[in-house]
Amino acid sequence: MSSVIITAADKTLEKAPDKVPEIATRMRSQDRRELILGAATAVFGERGYFGATTDAVAKVAGVSQPYVVRMFGTKEALFLEVLERALDTLMKTFARALTDTSPPPAGLEDTPSLRIGRAYADLLVDRGLLLSLMQSFMLGADPVIGPVARAGFIRVYTFLREEVGMTPLEADVFLAHGMMMNTMVGLRMADLYADGDPCAIDLLETALPGKLDVLLDSSKPA
Amino acid sequence: MSSVIITAADKTLEKAPDKVPEIATRMRSQDRRELILGAATAVFGERGYFGATTDAVAKVAGVSQPYVVRMFGTKEALFLEVLERALDTLMKTFARALTDTSPPPAGLEDTPSLRIGRAYADLLVDRGLLLSLMQSFMLGADPVIGPVARAGFIRVYTFLREEVGMTPLEADVFLAHGMMMNTMVGLRMADLYADGDPCAIDLLETALPGKLDVLLDSSKPA
DNA sequence: GTCTATAGGGCGATAGAC
């Protein structure tokens, strides 16, 4: 389960504990790659493309900074791979939710739209994944990242329209609430919720119905 | 009209033309301050807090880089002032829309919610303003910016609830569509629209009804 | 009040040992 990697990488990026990966040195190259991509997803999601440093990624992954650069060429190439991987995971999760034959939880309704709505909310547990995508959406003016980000968003929109069968209005409403959830996670609004702020409680209970428990778990690192 | 400043600062940040401010050197200190804040709003909105450089702000404002730092102390303090100013403008625009006695355009409905919905859409013309706020929303993990960003979002939410009289659900839907519009602007989705991409056309005509003309105007710098 | 010059630090990337 990749959730192990993600949770570990997610526990405050600042003080990465001594971090002895399972097999110590010389694990399979493919595994190292995934390990670094997971770390990079967390760091890019938290600080954005420019705020993230290859050194922070390296520390979270438990490798040296030059190794990160060596493996992906440049920081930019690393970010683009993070985006591609995140989008692939998103689309696979949507596709699985659509074809999944298991019954919906606790006698809830079962329409295609509701299924992928729940699937999206499930992805919020891995904060880095959706936040990295969201960070790219804010860099549309960048000559390299911009076109990739636009293409990624269009890919999701096309899926909603053609595979899920949403109307333009349904897709708009779905995406709007997705952006809202991303924003709540990026803002760490759950911190205020945990502090008992009545306003944040109202806000989150409406914006993230039923997902507050997992968000609180994953947002209290210290 | 501040739109003059904003439009000028917005026309591609890369090649700031020779930029002789109206009165050349020694304009009133207050005016210089506003000029720099306007430039900073555009640059922070486009590249985010970490991606923006004080030098880029200085170039857009037509002053020297050390002068920008001198006037605001640090880059961080400059960003916080940009956020405060943007939020003030946002709230003032909302408040004005609520109390405005002029009739709604072209026989549209006239409810408090619809009024501030139109007011929000009007603010999209100044891309930097809403994008700077949005960039701050993605930095909730930052120890300094995070709390300010959360407080700003809460301030808007409280206004919607208490001044406009929205229910939690109405506020959620309003904010969700706001985040969606911000995302479309940050992504520069209008570029694909202008290229005739049918998918982007569907998307934007639903997400930004009636605001496409202004967005296209302000997004074609070259 | 505004500039030029520059110090100082951090970061991405390279070289090369093991």
Added chain:
DNA sequence: GTCTATCGCCCTATAGAC
């Protein structure tokens, strides 16, 4: 395959002239 050492750039901030 992975590390240590380090280069060179860019960026924030300071010093000081005008």
